[in-house]
Amino acid sequence: MSDPVTNSGRLRVAVLGLGKLGLFHSEILSQLPDAELAAVVDADPKMGARAGSIGLSAPFYESFEEMIGREKIDAAFVCTPTFLHFPLVEEASAHGVHLFVEKPFTESHGRSSELLSVVDAAGVRCAVGYVLAYHPTFRRQTDLVREGAIGRVAGLSGTAFHSEVFRPKSGWLFSRARSGGGAVINPMSHLLFLAYRAVGLPAEVNAHNATLYSEVEDLSSVRFSYATGAEGRFVCSWSVPRYPILQLRLEIEGEKGSLTADQSGLVVDLDEPHGELPAGTTRLDLSDLAAGVPFDPAFENNGVMFLAQDSAFVDGVLHDRGLATDARHAVASEYLIAAIYRSAETGGPVSVEPSGGGLGAAE
Amino acid sequence: MTGSDRPPSASVADGLRTVLRYPDPRRFGQRAVEPTPEAVANLLRDVRPEAVLTLDEAGWLDTLGTALEVSKTEVPVWPIVPNMTRFVREVTDHGVVGSQIRSFMRLGVPAQLALMLRYAPKGLKLARNDFVTGLLMLVEMDMAHFRGLQVDTVVLGSQITELGLAFENRRLFAEFLRVVRRRYGASAGLMTSNLGLLAGRLAEWELEADVVVTPFNSKGFGMNPTQDSGESAVRALGSRIVALDFDANGTIPRDEALCYLERHDVRTYAVTPL
Numbered sequence: 207m208s209d210p211v212t213n214s215g216r217l218r219v220a221v222l223g224l225g226k227l228g229l230f231h232s233e234i235l236s237q238l239p240d241a242e243l244a245a246v247v248d249a250d251p252k253m254g255a256r257a258g259s260i261g262l263s264a265p266f267y268e269s270f271e272e273m274i275g276r277e278k279i280d281a282a283f284v285c286t287p288t289f290l291h292f293p294l295v296e297e298a299s300a301h302g303v304h305l306f307v308e309k310p311f312t313e314s315h316g317r318s319s320e321l322l323s324v325v326d327a328a329g330v331r332c333a334v335g336y337v338l339a340y341h342p343t344f345r346r347q348t349d350l351v352r353e354g355a356i357g358r359v360a361g362l363s364g365t366a367f368h369s370e371v372f373r374p375k376s377g378w379l380f381s382r383a384r385s386g387g388g389a390v391i392n393p394m395s396h397l398l399f400l401a402y403r404a405v406g407l408p409a410e411v412n413a414h415n416a417t418l419y420s421e422v423e424d425l426s427s428v429r430f431s432y433a434t435g436a437e438g439r440f441v442c443s444w445s446v447p448r449y450p451i452l453q454l455r456l457e458i459e460g461e462k463g464s465l466t467a468d469q470s471g472l473v474v475d476l477d478e479p480h481g482e483l484p485a486g487t488t489r490l491d492l493s494d495l496a497a498g499v500p501f502d503p504a505f506e507n508n509g510v511m512f513l514a515q516d517s518a519f520v521d522g523v524l525h526d527r528g529l530a531t532d533a534r535h536a537v538a539s540e541y542l543i544a545a546i547y548r549s550a551e552t553g554g555p556v557s558v559e560p561s562g563g564g565l566g567a568a569e
Numbered sequence: 570m571t572g573s574d575r576p577p578s579a580s581v582a583d584g585l586r587t588v589l590r591y592p593d594p595r596r597f598g599q600r601a602v603e604p605t606p607e608a609v610a611n612l613l614r615d616v617r618p619e620a621v622l623t624l625d626e627a628g629w630l631d632t633l634g635t636a637l638e639v640s641k642t643e644v645p646v647w648p649i650v651p652n653m654t655r656f657v658r659e660v661t662d663h664g665v666v667g668s669q670i671r672s673f674m675r676l677g678v679p680a681q682l683a684l685m686l687r688y689a690p691k692g693l694k695l696a697r698n699d700f701v702t703g704l705l706m707l708v709e710m711d712m713a714h715f716r717g718l719q720v721d722t723v724v725l726g727s728q729i730t731e732l733g734l735a736f737e738n739r740r741l742f743a744e745f746l747r748v749v750r751r752r753y754g755a756s757a758g759l760m761t762s763n764l765g766l767l768a769g770r771l772a773e774w775e776l777e778a779d780v781v782v783t784p785f786n787s788k789g790f791g792m793n794p795t796q797d798s799g800e801s802a803v804r805a806l807g808s809r810i811v812a813l814d815f816d817a818n819g820t821i822p823r824d825e826a827l828c829y830l831e832r833h834d835v836r837t838y839a840v841t842p843l
Binding site: 226229233234236237252255256259260261262263450451469470471491492493494496498499500501502503504505506507509 | 593594595626654655657698699700701727728731732733735736737738741762763766784786788789790791792793794795796814817818819820
């Protein structure tokens with residue numbers, strides 16, 4: 207994008223929804239040199255006073271419509287509950303506003319595909335908040351796979367654990383119609399996005415989900431078969447103790463080595479040297495991979511990946527650069543989520559279109 | 570013992586003090602030290618910390634209290650408040666007001682009465698609409714769980730510190746420092762990984778923290794925006810610095826890590842069991 211509305215070279219951004227993530231993105235955007243937090247929007251009028259008392263000085267509005275009538279903005283961060291994403295993205299796109307949307311894009315792959323068409327037709331940039339793609343350890347893992355450091359991928363295995371649900375819960379997050387599902391579309395979706403970015407779509411999905419407490423699934427065990435012969439196994443639960451913060455682990459085995467990443471580091475095991483990495487086992491600690499940042503909003507909670515994500519979005523829109531979590535990639539990985547739900551419902555394997563429902567491969 | 574819980578060699582560690590940081594949210598799900606009273610008592614004996622820097626997290630304070638008794642160790646506890654991870658979890662379930670009510674209901678009757686006298690009836694409404702008042706109420710509710718433990722320093726958790734810095738909320742810091750010193754008679758600490766920014770803001774606002782807990786190591790890990798800015802901030806701040814990540818998860822040789830602290834006149838570092 208060459209002509210931000212202010213012509214100041216900074217991207218004027220509005221944050222839609224002032225829940226925990228909206229506030230968090232507001233905090234980050236207020237510190238990015240290339241962004242200007244131009245407005246905040248929340249349907250709850252009390253949030254205006256609360257936001258002001260936090261020190262958020264951007265003008266407050268109760269609706270997108272009201273805000274867009276008064277403010278000139280380049281982009282919006284959609285941080286509302288999932289079921290509100292579609293109408294907001296549709297409305298903002300019609301005004302030519304570039305969009306960052308918290309994950310998942312919508313409650314279902316069908317609606318996500320439809321929304322992608324809307325965004326494409328409007329000609330606006332759109333990224334989805336699969337933020338682990340910006341975590342230093344997982345980002346390096348993906349890069350190494352794509353550079354061919356471990357050769358052809360033979361297998362993947364991953365886990366996503368979080369201590370969040372231990373009794374029946376209410377609220378939109380636990381309503382299938384409003385959130386799209388449970389542990390699969392929420393914590394596991396990060397793992398699926400990383401797997402998709404590393405090796406693309408599988409040919410077949412076989413999934414078993416279990417619902418323990420509410421109407422959405424609390425744990426899932428998934429098996430992928432790839433056309434190349436590679437296999438993938440993934441387990442996720444948000445009902446396991448000891449994980450107050452979501453913990454992901456992804457191991458990728460190749461013909462020439464393996465890469466095992468979690469939020470604390472990346473273990474690289476190579477048969478042959480690759481770039482600066484020697485043959486044999488090397489552990490790259492997070493402290494080896496994370497450089498200083500202008501501002502870290504939460505250093506004990508993976509704050510650097512959120513900063514990197516928001517910074518990449520701003521930079522991508524301003525300078526027309528590619529986005530690792532572009533909506534097209536997001537919708538393709540959500541195609542996998544749909545396949546998992548279909549398989550779990552039917553109790554058997556389901557085939558996956560190589561094109562991801564016409565969306566293309568990982569790159 | 571692994572990583573940073575190994576005691577330093579005497580020659581380098583002379584004059585340096587340790588604070589036990591446990592639990593560390595970054596280690597959730599991967600800890601080798603089982604959170605049993607016996608294991609924690611052993612840890613206290615091995616590390617001989619000057620204080621325990623900790624969160625009020627899922628039964629942990631009961632374990633710590635028992636461990637202190639068992640080990641016959643008189644170590645002050647430095648609460649990190651509020652526990653935002655828990656609060657955010659509860660907000661997801663119950664909304665802001667609902668989670669405040671749940672926190673309130675977890676308190677004992679004396680603490681409930683004290684809070685009601687201080688905040689009700691006008692204050693409760695204020696706490697819902699005014700972030701700083703709501704935050705202080707959360708801090709007080711967390712602090713009630715530390716009753717019975719020897720508390721001489723209270724540290725504002727990093728998520729809130731960073732939020733206050735980002736939005737230049739001087740009142741948040743001024744009120745926190747005042748409440749901790751006056752109401753609890755304790756030293757007031759701030760935890761941050763944006764040390765350069767914190768030093769600048771505190772100087773501008775004419776505020777001073779007694780303690781600043783922050784990543785500080787020869788790799789520059791967690792020192793934002795740059796290692797140089799962190800080193801300058803340590804020189805500029807009048808506060809006592811407690812170095813987190815002093816050996817960057819064990820990737821810096823221990824003696825080298827401690828020499829770096831000494832060179833910058835940082836006298837206290839946090840030991841974090843894996």
